Amino acid sequence: MASRLVNVNFKARDDAALGRFWAQALGWGISGEGPGVTNVEPDGVAGPDPSAICVDVVTVPAPETVDYRVHIDLATTSAAHQAELVARLEELGATPADVGQGDVPWTVMADPEGNVFCVLEPREVYRDTGPVAALVVHCADPGAMARFWEAAMDWTLHEVTDEHARLRSSRGVGPYLEFLRTSGTKTAVSRAHLDVAPYPDDDQAAEVARLRSLGATDADVGQGEDVPWKCLADPEGNAFCVLSAR
Template sequence: MATRLVQINMKAQDDAALGRFWAEALGWEVDSEAPGVTNLEPVGFTYPDPVAVCVDIVNSPEPKTVKNRVHLDLATDSASHQAELVARLQDLGATLADVGQGDVPWTVMADPEGNEFCVLEPRPVYRGTGPIAAVVVDCADPRAMARFWGEAMDWTVHEVTDGHATMRSSEGVGPYLEFVRTPDTKHVWNRVHLDVRPYPGDDMAAEEARLRSLGATDPGIDQFELSWTVLADPEGNEFCLLTPR
């Protein structure tokens, strides 16, 4: 058994408005599975497919108070493309952001609700990922996170150092999942988190037990009415185990 990363979940005070921003930013289409939920995926996409990690934006009244521990890195293919994308995103409502990055070749921005993201300078490794180069998770120990997520999912671990770990779908398509060492500690519920899904025919209860045996924990919330299971990784980052599909 194994899971795979199928989407990220992003909380928003106005899911429809933030969905419009990210749809324009990524060139994706917008759908809605329920009131208060805006779903984004590539045009013509058949879910789930490792060629893309989709984005679900879910209405939440709580305001953003701290830097997100999960963010998106957007890919570009030239210096001019990077500059053009930054300008276009500003026209859509994004702003430049300072998270202490200093003098770096990428541009740190925030979407209209303050969620940080990066527009990367062109890097050969991200050719062919689609508009999202990577989903990036801040952490204290990239090696430990790579061990957990490398066993939790059937994605391939590509690089592991004390400061950085990288994974990608075993099919070699779509964005990367990256863990970056940061000094920050987790204090609040993550406004952006990972959603993973087992494969058709897998047993969800058995998969939950397997993830717990790897180090996943209970985040301590009432899950009685949920059709999915909320867990936390070894550093306390919440994630959702969705039903097999």
């Protein structure tokens, strides 16, 4: 039994507008799941597929509380590609962002609702990930977080140091899930979180119980009781959702 990483989920004031931005940024298509929800996914992807972790954008009443514990890194293939992508993203409505990064070879930007993301310089490790190089989670203990998520999902640990840990699907496709040591205590609710789901033949309740046994705890993010997903938090308090089996 294991969970599959399905989406990175963004809270938004306007899901349709932010969904259009990310669809154009990634070169993907848009599908709507209902009022207030826009799903962004590559053409030809049916259901959860580790080759392309999708983007879900959800309108919420008050998304202004911002904590950048989770962000997206975009891959590039050359210095020219990086410059062209940054320029195109600015035309789409992204803006430069300063998060204290200093003089670095990557470009930090914010989408039209202020969600920070990075456009990376060319790196060999990301040459086959597709447009999304990595989903990055800021944390206090990368090793402990990587161990939890390695046990939670059928992903493989590729690297772990005191400052950084990296997982990828056991199929060796798609983006990485990375954990980056960051100082300071995080207290605000994050604008972005991960969505996971059991395999089709597995039971959601049993998977939630297994994740709790690994160190996850119940989380209340205002979801109410009448929803088909379960909200949990990882050992450092980052909320994530367990969707129904699909």
